[in-house]
Amino acid sequence: MVIRDMNDKEKMQELIDELKKDISSKNNEIVGYRDKIDSLEQEIMRIQKLVPGEATQTKVKREKLEDIFDPDETSAIIIKGLVKQFDDVTAVNGINLEIKKGELFGLLGPNGAGKTTTINMLVGLLNPTEGTAVVGGYDVKRDLNKIKEMIGVCPQEASVYKFLKGRENVELFGNLFEMDKNILKERADKFFEASGLKEASNRKAKGYSGGMIRQLNLIIALINNPKIVFLDEPTVGMDPRARRKTWNFIGDLKQDDKTIILTTHYIEEAEALCDRVGIIDYGELIALGSPKELMKKHDATNLEEVFMKITGRRIMEGV
Amino acid sequence: MIQRVLALVKMELLKLIREPANLFMNLLFPAILTLVFGLAFGSLGGADPPLFDVMAPGLFAYACIFIIMTVSMSFTDDRENGLLKRINVTPTTSTQFIGSHIITNMFIAVIQLIIVFLLSLLMGYRPNVDVFGVIMAFIFMLFLSLCSVGLGLITATIAKSAGAASGLSFIFILPQMFFGTFIVLPEGIRIISAFLPSYYVTDAITTIFNGGSPFALGVLMQLGIIALMSIVIVILGIFLFKKYGKA
Numbered sequence: 001m002v003i004r005d006m007n008d009k010e011k012m013q014e015l016i017d018e019l020k021k022d023i024s025s026k027n028n029e030i031v032g033y034r035d036k037i038d039s040l041e042q043e044i045m046r047i048q049k050l051v052p053g054e055a056t057q058t059k060v061k062r063e064k065l066e067d068i069f070d071p072d073e074t075s076a077i078i079i080k081g082l083v084k085q086f087d088d089v090t091a092v093n094g095i096n097l098e099i100k101k102g103e104l105f106g107l108l109g110p111n112g113a114g115k116t117t118t119i120n121m122l123v124g125l126l127n128p129t130e131g132t133a134v135v136g137g138y139d140v141k142r143d144l145n146k147i148k149e150m151i152g153v154c155p156q157e158a159s160v161y162k163f164l165k166g167r168e169n170v171e172l173f174g175n176l177f178e179m180d181k182n183i184l185k186e187r188a189d190k191f192f193e194a195s196g197l198k199e200a201s202n203r204k205a206k207g208y209s210g211g212m213i214r215q216l217n218l219i220i221a222l223i224n225n226p227k228i229v230f231l232d233e234p235t236v237g238m239d240p241r242a243r244r245k246t247w248n249f250i251g252d253l254k255q256d257d258k259t260i261i262l263t264t265h266y267i268e269e270a271e272a273l274c275d276r277v278g279i280i281d282y283g284e285l286i287a288l289g290s291p292k293e294l295m296k297k298h299d300a301t302n303l304e305e306v307f308m309k310i311t312g313r314r315i316m317e318g319v
Numbered sequence: 320m321i322q323r324v325l326a327l328v329k330m331e332l333l334k335l336i337r338e339p340a341n342l343f344m345n346l347l348f349p350a351i352l353t354l355v356f357g358l359a360f361g362s363l364g365g366a367d368p369p370l371f372d373v374m375a376p377g378l379f380a381y382a383c384i385f386i387i388m389t390v391s392m393s394f395t396d397d398r399e400n401g402l403l404k405r406i407n408v409t410p411t412t413s414t415q416f417i418g419s420h421i422i423t424n425m426f427i428a429v430i431q432l433i434i435v436f437l438l439s440l441l442m443g444y445r446p447n448v449d450v451f452g453v454i455m456a457f458i459f460m461l462f463l464s465l466c467s468v469g470l471g472l473i474t475a476t477i478a479k480s481a482g483a484a485s486g487l488s489f490i491f492i493l494p495q496m497f498f499g500t501f502i503v504l505p506e507g508i509r510i511i512s513a514f515l516p517s518y519y520v521t522d523a524i525t526t527i528f529n530g531g532s533p534f535a536l537g538v539l540m541q542l543g544i545i546a547l548m549s550i551v552i553v554i555l556g557i558f559l560f561k562k563y564g565k566a
Contacts, residue, residue, distance in 0.1 A: 123408045124407070124408065125404055125407060125408065145410060148408060148409060148410045149410050151408065153405070153408040155401050155404060155405055156401075157400070157401040158401075159400055159401035159402050159404065159405040160402075161330065161334075161402065162400075163333065163334055163337040163338055164330065164333060168330075168333070171326075172326050172327075172329075172330050173405075173409065175322050175323060175325070175326030176323050176326060176327075176406065176409040176410070176411045177409060177410065178322045178323065178410075204337075220405075224409075
């Protein structure tokens with residue numbers, strides 16, 4: 001349309017309406033193209049997942065955007081500069097650590113070294129003063145609820161309801177994870193059988209021995225089929241036979257491809273079970289490696305010797 | 320969410336049944352108290368006019384305020400045994416956990432009301448009340464139980480152990496007991512009652528059970544006050560316990 005007279009309001013209005021229609025149709029086209037682009041992107045991502053190597057590339061890009069530092073997704077836990085300060089006491093002092101998926105990792109250290117504080121920060125019971133950690137791909141400072149859905153925690157103190165029966169305790173915690181009733185029963189049966197608590201499962205926990213309560217404590221931690229399991233001194237107070245049985249039990253978990261973080265005072269336990277151990281003292285990670293590597297490095301015949309050499313030396317040095 | 324809350328409510332109710340101290344404080348104590356007061360001051364004891372008729376409405380509130388003790392003991396006990404931490408590492412939220420306590424204790428308050436009501440009837444008390452009046456009495460009791468949960472949380476925040484909680488809970492129980500339940504107060508000190516949740520419940524139930532309308536302006540105002548008090552107290556309790564009481 002050509003307008004000869006700019007004062008011709010009628011013509012001008014016609015032109016404006018025509019242009020509006022034009023813009024509206026172009027907009028619709030653009031929206032259509034956007035939808036096509038979105039669906040194509042989704043299709044590309046789907047195909048990339050099927051091609052080895054391609055999916056990782058896409059993932060790396062996204063992780064860079066979200067500031068998550070696990071590009072190849074092989075780590076279950078990444079700890080970066082973790083610090084916990086209680087008033088003037090530094091319980092954990094700048095720990096850096098990476099635990100691989102499916103690994104059974106032992107965290108060793110003398111009393112008050114900072115093992116439990118570290119675990120408490122990883123499971124969300126304590127807020128880090130500095131630094132952060134990623135558990136199962138989620139940041140402990142931002143995505144605690146997501147983390148809680150995938151972890152199992154066996155605390156140091158045997159935390160069970162004594163007035164409830166063993167099975168009722170397990171069912172209670174299974175329900176807190178909103179487990180399906182049949183799956184819950186199946187898993188509870190399996191664990192009671194494996195731990196030798198089948199007979200006692202219908203008795204109140206009040207009547208359990210110390211070792212039995214420990215076993216129950218462990219079953220509760222595993223009932224939700226967690227991907228990552230934190231075992232904080234799970235065998236303390238058990239007699240040697242029950243301890244051996246629990247070792248086997250923990251060893252079997254490893255077959256299920258779970259990542260296990262174990263703290264213990266029994267060095268032989270760590271030596272027998274763990275793929276790698278970290279020795280922590282005065283809140284610092286002072287040694288890291290497989291039991292064999294550490295024994296070789298410190299010229300020791302067993303892990304206990306390594307432990308004594310390292311932690312003992314620090315005492316002598318007055319750290 | 321419902322699965323979690325129901326599981327926790329079930330656990331709390333099992334605790335009520337299986338823990339003798341809980342069972343006594345929540346159910347047997349109100350029953351015994353009603354029987355003792357009924358025998359001592361009721362028509363069966365020969366008193367004329369029976370003093371029990373004046374005291375009975377206060378007994379409902381009296382039973383309910385002991386929830387403060389059981390709630391504070393329950394929270395401190397769970398904290399001492401590491402159970403709060405254990406629940407804290409599951410996806411259960413604080414709202415769901417405390418919500419389950421509120422539901423359980425409201426349920427207990429209803430049972431207490433039924434027990435005291437039935438035993439009062441047995442002791443010769445004849446309230447002049449219709450079905451709406453009874454429903455209104457239940458509503459008042461539910462709000463008082465909510466208050467008691469809040470005060471129990473505040474007590475658990477201060478107390479370091481379950482034993483300490485049982486003693487400290489009397490800070491909230493005694494004033495409510497003496498100035499807000501069945502004890503007839505002189506005019507001069509009634510001003511203290513205005514600050515106590517149990518007073519509004521006792522006063523409203525007395526009005527309702529003496530033939531007053533449950534929808535009278537005075538009763539509705541008291542309902543508003545107790546509702547407001549209970550919400551403020553429970554929010555304060557949750558805030559204090561989350562901030563200072565979980566460790």
